[in-house]
Amino acid sequence: MGDAGKGSSGRARLRVGGLLGASLLVVVASWWFTTRGSEPATPIRNIVLISIDTCRADHFGAYGFDGPGLPNPTPNLDALAREGILFRSVVSPIPMTLPAHCSMMTGVEPCRHGVHDNLNYRLDPEHETLAELLRDRGFVTGAILGAFVLNAQFGLSQGFTTYDDEIGTGHASHGINERKGDDVTRRAIDWIESHREEQFFLFVHYFDPHDGYVPPEPFASQFKSHPYTGEIAFVDHCIGQVLERLKALDLYDSTLIAVTADHGEMLGEHGEATHSFFVYRSALRVPMIWKLPGRREAGVVAGLAGIIDVMPTVCGLLGIERPHPIEGVDLSPAFDGDDAVVRDRHLYCESVTPLVYDANALVGVVSERWKYIHTKRPELYDLAADPGEQQNLIDAHPDRARLLHKQLEHLLSSGIKQAGADVAGRAEAAQRLGALGYTSGAGPAQFSLEANPDLDDAKDVVGLNARNRHIAELIARGEYAEATVLCEALLADRPTFFDGHQHLAGIAVAQGNLAAAVPHLRRALALKPDDANTLNNLGNALLSQRDFEEAAGHFERALKVNPDFVVARANLGIAMQSLGRSGEAIRHLDRVVRRAPRHADARRRLGLLLTNAGRETEAVVHLKEAVRLNPDSVLTLSSLAWLLAAHSSDEIRDGTEAVRLAERAVRLSARKDVLALDALGAAHAEARQFPQAIHAAEAALRLIGPDGPGRAKAIRQRLARYRAGKPFRVESE
Missing domain, CATH: 3.40.720.10 (Alkaline Phosphatase, subunit A)
Structure with a gap:
């Protein structure tokens, strides 16, 4: 280390105090x-x-x-x-x-x-x-x-x-x-x-x-x-x-x-x-x-x-x-x-x-004294004299601006890389980042050193950014009525603002009204027909309306835009399952879990589909992993418990584990889920705990009521086996 008193403006001056970081x-x-x-x-x-x-x-x-x-x-x-x-x-x-x-x-x-x-x-x-x-x-x-x-x-x-x-x-x-x-x-x-x-x-x-x-x-x-x-x-x-x-x-x-x-x-x-x-x-x-x-x-x-x-x-x-x-x-x-x-x-x-606001992106270069920002109306600041960057010197120092522009050209000489890639939980990611105050993002960044004259300068839309962020904050806090009023006012001023339509769709979804989200998503899609997120979100809303054919079409379009869009592929699997095309559903969900092994919902759905297809051994693997990833899913716990209790193979059955899983499912559902209680009955029977099996099956029957005669008949048949001291096996049903 040099002496503390050494150094001019060009040397590293060493002294106590002066900086701290984060x-x-x-x-x-x-x-x-x-x-x-x-x-x-x-x-x-x-x-x-x-x-x-x-x-x-x-x-x-x-x-x-x-x-x-x-x-x-x-x-x-x-x-x-x-x-x-x-x-x-x-x-x-x-x-x-x-x-x-x-x-x-x-x-x-x-x-x-x-x-x-x-x-x-x-x-x-x-x-x-x-x-x-x-x-x-x-x-x-x-x-x-x-x-x-x-x-x-x-x-x-x-x-x-x-x-x-x-x-x-x-x-x-x-x-x-x-x-x-x-x-x-x-x-x-x-x-x-x-x-x-x-x-x-x-x-x-x-x-x-x-x-x-x-x-x-x-x-x-x-x-x-x-x-x-x-x-x-x-x-x-x-x-x-x-x-x-x-x-x-x-x-x-x-x-x-x-x-x-x-x-x-x-x-x-x-x-x-x-x-x-x-x-x-x-x-x-x-x-x-x-x-x-x-x-x-x-x-x-x-x-x-x-x-x-x-x-x-x-x-x-x-x-x-x-x-x-x-x-x-x-x-x-x-x-x-x-x-x-x-x-x-x-x-x-x-x-x-x-770019979110149809304005030019900002690219710049910083030296110890100067900053040059390239946009529709470029900016140049003397940081030593004007650290607050209040005086744009672009006209006063054109030579300096040209030199810094050339430096920026050099920095960008190999182009601007796009590393855009799907993340496993993109829809959830957008929601969670929105709760942290971030906008939905501009998508793949389209910017260069050639400012687009058809786009605004960023300085002209900063107010729009402030309004948009405020709306996002209100939505994150659940203040939907005020957010709706402000969003509608924003769209009245700027009808082509993509995020505004997305906000209104998001509010509708948050309030449980997916049907109301559909027109907002259609308007957003009209503005950006190839936006994979919007295609996926519209497909989701249509799934809730049981319009499986159109929903599947939107998921397929999203995957044409981005073949690695894991969430869209998972949703396509759900749509195919709903259309009765189980083979296609299994194929899509299998691709999802290969690319995104931590996708718990895809694991669960794939496990259930494989169960229905008679591929229980594979199903158990996926359901066990789904439980590990999401240990509070009543449906996943119940489905896995059922397989471990009633599978025909001695190598798969595990009565003790089945009881543990089913008891957790029953507890999480406050004893109000028929599948959980039915699985608990089968699990107790496999563990040779027949009084408990009878008690669980009877509780499931009481919940079914007159609207479930098919399920009631199956449970009564299992109940008869429990009373006879016999466990239930899948092949016996």
């Missing part, structure tokens, strides 16, 4: 990091990466936070900064969680890895992640996720031995889509303690600063007028607990710690309340801090860095050859004053969200 990378492994200073080489034994979502750099004490009358929100991270190297100017390439984290983990810009928003894309396995690199070198790898947006189905789980993304309970305002910081912290500490004797890499993701801002006490009271800052204070408290546990386990001093964020938050600047739309500084500038094992000397690096530098920097510190090609650079030379790696850089940025 994504904590801790690296501890039996690798060796050698400093250029007088300190001895220090072993790096393990790695922990913590990412704080939606985190502005200027809301940390170490970055000079100045909230009038407010306490310092980041005492723990400030303490970490006093022992580490802080990067003053760090940018994210995109103000969206999934693509930003893809860049963080791969060192690759979105235009290269092809993930451009949170829904329509999946990280291509061809891109090697930090977790993969470390796993292949002996690290145990784990991830604790704070929100559904980083669910494994989007591809970021590559290389992780443990990927804890099953967010079954969460913050009340977001249902099952967010995991609060205290829960993330508890899971992270438990994981560290479980692997303390191993060489590990842990990625921890905090989502709390994302809107809406509802910090817990005492932070809610301390930051009553600034709840966003309160959320950051809460996360600082949580990270402090992780750091303290590392110290208590004697891991801290052998740990490399880095902190950065995926993106920032606009907080109303330029007319945007949150993020994902504009690429201004408040949405892209993030903190970054690195704490090196065995060192206590603090320093500040003034040059330009990006979150794409996280992965190559870890590679550099551990002596790992980094994948090629990547845009990120190894920042470790700057830790000791050699700032050549952060001088004269030009980093890429983008936002495809304006």
Whole structure:
């Protein structure tokens, strides 16, 4: 490390204070990091990466936070900064969680890895992640996720031995889509303690600063007028607990710690309340801090860095050859004053969200001083003189704009990759991301350096974005009446707004009126005839109306658009089953579970179809997996219990397990499901518990009543066998 007083504007100036970040990378492994200073080489034994979502750099004490009358929100991270190297100017390439984290983990810009928003894309396995690199070198790898947006189905789980993304309970305002910081912290500490004797890499993701801002006490009271800052204070408290546990386990001093964020938050600047739309500084500038094992000397690096530098920097510190090609650079030379790696850089940025509103996408290039944004009306800002980006200098400095435009052309010289791919639960994913405030997405990003004159400039539709997000928030909170009024007003102003029709359809579905969703979906489909999501959603609505033929046609059209659309194929299987075409239904559902093994509903349906087709051995395999994936499905539990109780093969029957499954189904259904009670009777009979079998069968008969004579007759026949002390077998019916 160089002397603290050294360095002009071109050198890395080292001093205490100045930066703090939002994504904590801790690296501890039996690798060796050698400093250029007088300190001895220090072993790096393990790695922990913590990412704080939606985190502005200027809301940390170490970055000079100045909230009038407010306490310092980041005492723990400030303490970490006093022992580490802080990067003053760090940018994210995109103000969206999934693509930003893809860049963080791969060192690759979105235009290269092809993930451009949170829904329509999946990280291509061809891109090697930090977790993969470390796993292949002996690290145990784990991830604790704070929100559904980083669910494994989007591809970021590559290389992780443990990927804890099953967010079954969460913050009340977001249902099952967010995991609060205290829960993330508890899971992270438990994981560290479980692997303390191993060489590990842990990625921890905090989502709390994302809107809406509802910090817990005492932070809610301390930051009553600034709840966003309160959320950051809460996360600082949580990270402090992780750091303290590392110290208590004697891991801290052998740990490399880095902190950065995926993106920032606009907080109303330029007319945007949150993020994902504009690429201004408040949405892209993030903190970054690195704490090196065995060192206590603090320093500040003034040059330009990006979150794409996280992965190559870890590679550099551990002596790992980094994948090629990547845009990120190894920042470790700057830790000791050699700032050549952060001088004269030009980093890429983008936002495809304006495409949702029929406006040009935003692509730009950032240097340490300048930012150029290419769109219908291009923008140029002097970040040193105008950090708030209020004065567009495009006319005042045309030469500078041309130079930066050429830099942008160079960055995009190999084109813009599209990594769009179906995810197993696309419809559910859209709903859950909507609950987190995200729009449905622009679809495959159609943008280039040639602005489309037929599309608006993003600056002209930011108000529409605000109205649309507000409607989405109302829907997520279940305030359907107000959302409907606002959505209808929006469509009166802009009848061709695709998302508006989708919103009204979604409200109808949420209220249980699928018939009312059909006309809205037809209007949306008229605007985008090849939109696979809309084709699938319309097919679903028609399924509820028992119009199986037309529904099947829409699912088939969706699959022509995207042959890998797992949900549409599963729905086509359901439609074929309803049309009595069981062979086709089995074929489609089998393709679903091969591509999406965790698709519980497809497993269940396939198991039932195989049962009816006399292929019980295969059915048991799928139903067991369906129960494992969804242990609270009464129908799945009952169906599996039935097979285990009544199958003709001794190798398949398991009376004890059948009783356990059927009792759970009966309990979950509050003893009001005939199939569950019937299965329980068969299970008890197989277990030679005939009094209990008789009791269950009689309870099933009482539920059937006069409307089910066929089922009643079958149950009475089974009841007679139980009274005779005989179990039921499928072949005997």
